[in-house]
Amino acid sequence: MSNERLESGDDIIICRDVHKWFGDFHVLRGVNLAVKRGEVVVICGPSGSGKSTFIRTINRLEEHQKGTIIVDGIELTQDMRNVAAIRSEIGMVFQSFNLFPHLKVIDNVTLAPIWVRKWPKEKAEKVAMELLERVGIPEQAHKYPGQLSGGQQQRVAIARALAMQPKIMLFDEPTSALDPEMIKEVLDVMRELAHSGMTMIVITHEMGFAKEVAHRILFFDEGNIVEGNTPEEFFRNPREERTRLFLSQILTH
Amino acid sequence: MTAISEAVQPPRSEIGVLGWVRKNLFSTWYNALLTLASLGFIYVVLRGLLTWALTTARWEVVTTNLTLFLIGPFPRQQVWRVWVCVLMVVLLGGLSMVAWGAPGRRHKWIRRWVTVGWLLSFPLTIMLLHGFASSSLLPLVGTSYWGGLLLTFLLAIVGIVASFPLGVLLALGRRSSLPVVRWFSILYIELIRGVPLVTVLFTAAVMLPLFLPEGMRVDKVLRAMVGFTLFTAAYIAENVRGGLAAVPLGQYEAARALGLSGWQVMGLIVLPQALRAVIPPVVGQFITLFKDTSLVVIIGLLDLLNIAKSVVAQPQFMGLKREVYLFVAVIYFVFSYAMSYASQRLEKALGVGER
Numbered sequence: 001m002s003n004e005r006l007e008s009g010d011d012i013i014i015c016r017d018v019h020k021w022f023g024d025f026h027v028l029r030g031v032n033l034a035v036k037r038g039e040v041v042v043i044c045g046p047s048g049s050g051k052s053t054f055i056r057t058i059n060r061l062e063e064h065q066k067g068t069i070i071v072d073g074i075e076l077t078q079d080m081r082n083v084a085a086i087r088s089e090i091g092m093v094f095q096s097f098n099l100f101p102h103l104k105v106i107d108n109v110t111l112a113p114i115w116v117r118k119w120p121k122e123k124a125e126k127v128a129m130e131l132l133e134r135v136g137i138p139e140q141a142h143k144y145p146g147q148l149s150g151g152q153q154q155r156v157a158i159a160r161a162l163a164m165q166p167k168i169m170l171f172d173e174p175t176s177a178l179d180p181e182m183i184k185e186v187l188d189v190m191r192e193l194a195h196s197g198m199t200m201i202v203i204t205h206e207m208g209f210a211k212e213v214a215h216r217i218l219f220f221d222e223g224n225i226v227e228g229n230t231p232e233e234f235f236r237n238p239r240e241e242r243t244r245l246f247l248s249q250i251l252t253h
Numbered sequence: 254m255t256a257i258s259e260a261v262q263p264p265r266s267e268i269g270v271l272g273w274v275r276k277n278l279f280s281t282w283y284n285a286l287l288t289l290a291s292l293g294f295i296y297v298v299l300r301g302l303l304t305w306a307l308t309t310a311r312w313e314v315v316t317t318n319l320t321l322f323l324i325g326p327f328p329r330q331q332v333w334r335v336w337v338c339v340l341m342v343v344l345l346g347g348l349s350m351v352a353w354g355a356p357g358r359r360h361k362w363i364r365r366w367v368t369v370g371w372l373l374s375f376p377l378t379i380m381l382l383h384g385f386a387s388s389s390l391l392p393l394v395g396t397s398y399w400g401g402l403l404l405t406f407l408l409a410i411v412g413i414v415a416s417f418p419l420g421v422l423l424a425l426g427r428r429s430s431l432p433v434v435r436w437f438s439i440l441y442i443e444l445i446r447g448v449p450l451v452t453v454l455f456t457a458a459v460m461l462p463l464f465l466p467e468g469m470r471v472d473k474v475l476r477a478m479v480g481f482t483l484f485t486a487a488y489i490a491e492n493v494r495g496g497l498a499a500v501p502l503g504q505y506e507a508a509r510a511l512g513l514s515g516w517q518v519m520g521l522i523v524l525p526q527a528l529r530a531v532i533p534p535v536v537g538q539f540i541t542l543f544k545d546t547s548l549v550v551i552i553g554l555l556d557l558l559n560i561a562k563s564v565v566a567q568p569q570f571m572g573l574k575r576e577v578y579l580f581v582a583v584i585y586f587v588f589s590y591a592m593s594y595a596s597q598r599l600e601k602a603l604g605v606g607e608r
Contacts, residue, residue, distance in 0.1 A: 059510055061506055061509065061510060084512055084514065085512075087509065087510060087511070087512040088511070088512030090510070091510075092507075092510040094503060094506070094507060096503055098501075098503040098504060098506065098507035099507075100504065100507070100508075100522055100526075101526065102525050102526050102529065111511070111513075111521065112511035112512060112513060115513060115517050115521065116511065116512040116513060116517075157507075160511070161510075161511070164511060164512065
């Protein structure tokens with residue numbers, strides 16, 4: 001396929017011919033992707049296309065069954081120790097936030113640094129407060145997630161992921177579960193993160209965000225990347241009929 | 254219509270005692286009828302009971318035998334040992350209220366020490382009550398001398414404290430990815446739930462010695478404790494399994510995505526939420542256990558109910574069954590209700606921020 005640039009020495013994520021099956025269903029059909037450090041990649045595509053499954057193979061929430069995934073120089077294999085090491089380098093933000101409802105906001109953010117990074121509590125809390133400051137909700141630190149709005153919860157989830165000081169951030173439809181007036185506050189945080197040089201893979205249908213922030217947009221369909229390009233080229237001149245159809249659907253709805 | 258609406262008092266008829274009565278007891282003609290019928294019924298029953306309790310009933314059977322009800326045949330000159338245990342528990346209870354009553358971190362170290370105290374209170378109580386064969390200060394009081402409410406409590410508390418962790422382990426085992434662990438847990442849970450408690454107690458009391466090596470004897474009370482523990486654990490396991498199933502998959506995923514290990518995911522994220530969700534059924538199980546301790550009658554232990562039986566069998570207390578059994582029922586009720594109340598408080602205290 002011609003849509004993928006060649007791998008280079010600066011790649012932090014390399015996926016070669018990644019396959020996955022759910023039972024007999026072939027979800028991922030030989031995905032190839034290389035992402036540079038600091039690159040922001042947006043993935044869009046119809047639901048059920050496998051895009052979500054694909055980014056979940058990168059931190060091994062899903063195991064791929066064939067092919068190679070190399071993250072920050074470490075190949076993902078059956079070896080459990082590798083997986084824990086990889087996961088602590090990759091932050092993930094989910095569509096449904098998945099905050100821990102029994103812990104206060106601050107404890108949600110400090111949990112992993114304390115138990116995985118073995119930071120002393122004081123250091124973890126100091127970093128957590130800085131992050132809550134960064135996502136704009138330091139005053140909510142001592143509330144429980146259930147007391148926050150959806151947009152605030154998603155910003156806490158971003159802070160929680162950032163607390164591990166990850167090298168890569170994965171976003172799985174981060175604004176899809178939000179009311180329209182809260183989408184902007186989450187996208188603002190993500191925009192700031194992208195400008196700070198974070199490597200990001202974002203599944204979203206927020207095309208305005210994609211145009212502004214992404215270095216590359218990929219269109220995912222039927223278990224593979226159909227085409228990928230810079231935002232300008234992608235929107236002005238989509239090569240594939242499927243992409244055109246999809247874009248016309250989400251841009252005119 | 255731009256004026257801001259002013260807040261006003263609700264209509265008179267909606268507030269106050271009279272308002273409440275009208276709204277809740279006499280809202281419709283059939284509601285009023287039900288209210289009057291219920292009042293009549295309560296009056297008839299209560300009048301009969303109260304008249305009997307305050308005039309005919311001979312409560313001296315309870316007062317005379319109070320010590321017997323409380324501690325059974327425990328040697329009377331050794332009663333101070335029971336009091337020391339009670340004092341210890343009251344003290345720890347008070348300290349717990351101080352330590353957990355006020356939020357804040359400065360009580361952290363008290364909490365730690367109170368927890369240690371609770372853990373130590375267990376073996377201490379047993380040692381204090383049981384004593385040692387060669388000691389003059391704490392002479393041996395064999396478990397066959399333990400009885401009454403004291404024995405009921407010991408059986409219930411040991412059963413509760415031991416069955417809970419066992420039940421949680423079994424619940425986790427049932428969801429384990431290791432087939433042998435899973436099969437064992439399922440077999441155990443289904444086997445125990447498939448037989449009556451009486452059978453388990455009989456097995457523990459009569460059949461257990463058959464499996465043990467010759468000459469090795471396990472105390473009768475201990476055997477009953479083991480029986481209760483094994484029995485209750487199976488039910489706790491099923492309750493906890495329900496709680497585990499109620500934790501959304503996204504919680505596991507978020508925890509794993511942060512790099513937490515399998516044990517950390519379980520201990521820090523899943524179990525705290527699962528256990529919180531199952532407080533009501535688990536406490537219900539504990540209350541059942543507390544009341545079921547009365548079944549030790551069949552293996553000849555002198556718990557509260559068995560003492561009551563022996564009291565009414567004595568010639569001088571003939572015909573006083575009503576007084577004695579009512580008294581025993583009230584005792585069971587008071588402690589069962591206390592547990593139920595405590596669980597509601599616990600739920601409230603832990604439910605903060607959960608919506």
